[in-house]
Amino acid sequence: MTASSARQVMVGGCLCGQLRYEAFDPIDAGYCHCRLCQRSSGGPVLAWATLSTECFSYTTGRPESFASSSSGRREFCANCGTQIAFRDERTPDRVDVNIASLDDPARVEPKYHIWVSSQISWFDTRDDLPRYAEDGPDSQPPEQPTDPSRDPSRKQPHE
Numbered sequence: 001m002t003a004s005s006a007r008q009v010m011v012g013g014c015l016c017g018q019l020r021y022e023a024f025d026p027i028d029a030g031y032c033h034c035r036l037c038q039r040s041s042g043g044p045v046l047a048w049a050t051l052s053t054e055c056f057s058y059t060t061g062r063p064e065s066f067a068s069s070s071s072g073r074r075e076f077c078a079n080c081g082t083q084i085a086f087r088d089e090r091t092p093d094r095v096d097v098n099i100a101s102l103d104d105p106a107r108v109e110p111k112y113h114i115w116v117s118s119q120i121s122w123f124d125t126r127d128d129l130p131r132y133a134e135d136g137p138d139s140q141p142p143e144q145p146t147d148p149s150r151d152p153s154r155k156q157p158h159e
């Protein structure tokens, strides 16, 4: 089987194993440095893969979820707390999946940084990827990386 002959299934899950999922065909992937991702993970950054919702499903267990903003919900294991997914009701056809929860996280590589306006000063990654002060390529409509003030209505973090 070659990479082009079949969909490449990716599997992952939470720390304790009560939640397992499968995922296909990530659209893109990036690091998010927003405060909501930092606080909800307890880590300095979250790496997310964006998928079509039909390309992501839980195969074992059902997540709890938390409304982290007016439009965003974060899905996590009720037993061990691992954050697995993020959904925004403004983009109902998309789901973000926490790359580090994959069994093989190296399979999806982040391609940009968003919300570096709240990047923690002591934390950085060694790369030359594009860096967006606020929302990045997933935003609707697309914004200019270096001038988010062109659309002042979009000031919400990765909700």
Ligand SMILES: [Zn+2]
Pocket: 014, 015, 016, 017, 018, 019, 077, 078, 079, 080, 081, 082
């Ligand atoms: Zn768990």
Ligand SMILES: [Zn+2]
Pocket: 032, 033, 034, 035, 036, 037, 038, 115, 157, 158, 159
């Ligand atoms: Zn975020």
